Amino acid sequence: MLGKRITSLRKKANLTQEQMATKLNITRSALSQYELGTRNPDYDLLIKIADFFDVSIDYLLRGEDHYKDKARELRKHTDVRFAAVDGREFTDSEKEEILADALRRIDGIEKLIEENFKKKNEDKN
Structure with a gap:
């Protein structure tokens, strides 16, 4: 894969x-x-x-389906809520895409933090 x-x-x-x-x-x-x-x-x-x-290393190793699987798992919890936008509710498919996108973005943020930490350490040396 x-x-x-x-x-x-x-x-x-x-x-x-x-x-x-x-x-x-x-x-x-x-x-x-x-x-x-x-x-x-x-x-x-x-x-x-x-x-x-x-892309994240996680994406390379696990692929896009990993995020979709995680999104499906998160949706099982009743504490995950989606607000209506302009009075329109999200479909189940849209909810999964929103959660998958959020998980990808979290991976991206982790990558940025790692890069900043690495740069900060290099600047100290």
Whole structure:
């Protein structure tokens, strides 16, 4: 699944394997193996790929369905409320998308905090 997500992101960015490999400073062959799922990137490269495509590592490893599953789980709790907008109630599908989007954004915020923390530590050194 990781390989398919990398391939999908690369294609959405209109990059060839050669172009992406060059940007990540790896061989085209290694990238091909990651995309085929015959080999997995190490942690540092996984971070580099996530940063390159501006996605979370969680997204690369778990995919979009993870957020939708989490949203469905959250909706089971009665304390999760959705206010009507302009007198219109949200459909169940819209509620799941709202929750999935919120979870993606939380991952993004965590990434920003991590980057700021890392930068702050680098500035101290």
